[in-house]
Amino acid sequence: MKGVVNASPDIIERLDRYMEDKSDVIPVEKKKDGSYSARSSVMSSEELRLVSDYVSRKITEIGREILQGTISLNPYERGKEEACTYCTFRKVCGFEEGIPGCSKRKLEELDKEEILKRMET
Numbered sequence: 001m002k003g004v005v006n007a008s009p010d011i012i013e014r015l016d017r018y019m020e021d022k023s024d025v026i027p028v029e030k031k032k033d034g035s036y037s038a039r040s041s042v043m044s045s046e047e048l049r050l051v052s053d054y055v056s057r058k059i060t061e062i063g064r065e066i067l068q069g070t071i072s073l074n075p076y077e078r079g080k081e082e083a084c085t086y087c088t089f090r091k092v093c094g095f096e097e098g099i100p101g102c103s104k105r106k107l108e109e110l111d112k113e114e115i116l117k118r119m120e121t
Contacts, residue, residue, distance in 0.1 A: 001026055004051075007042035047116055054119040078107035 005012060005026050012019065015026050022029040027041035036042050043051070065071075073095040075083040082104060084090050095102055110118075 003027065003041065004048070005040075005042050006048060007036065007044050012042075050116055050119055073102065074105060076105045076107050078109065 005015065005028055012023075012026070012028055016023045016028070019025075019028065019030075027039075029037040029040050031037050073093055075087070075095060077083070084095065084104075087093070097103060
């Protein structure tokens with residue numbers, strides 16, 4: 001599975017009780033010293049709470065904008081990845097970069113710590 005797992009050993013044990021060094025079920029891998037490897041996708045309870053609170057704030061903010069009629073075309077690109085590639089509304093939304101005022105937001109490559117720091121504000 002993909003996603004983020006709570007880093008609590010008790011929770012990881014409940015999600016994959018047969019895990020030794022690397023889980024076949026969740027994205028968690030342990031180093032020889034028992035800590036999680038860099039390939040593990042784990043967050044502390046506090047980090048997960050911060051993300052949850054941030055998502056709740058964004059949902060409220062975006063919901064208010066939609067109710068006020070603000071439905072702007074605002075796609076992103078990050079490196080070679082871009083939102084329009086997989087968008088189901090691509091053919092009907094009217095976004096074209098050649099048209100004045102149409103441009104994609106350039107997303108920065110950020111590490112986990114910077115992302116969490118920005119979510120706090």
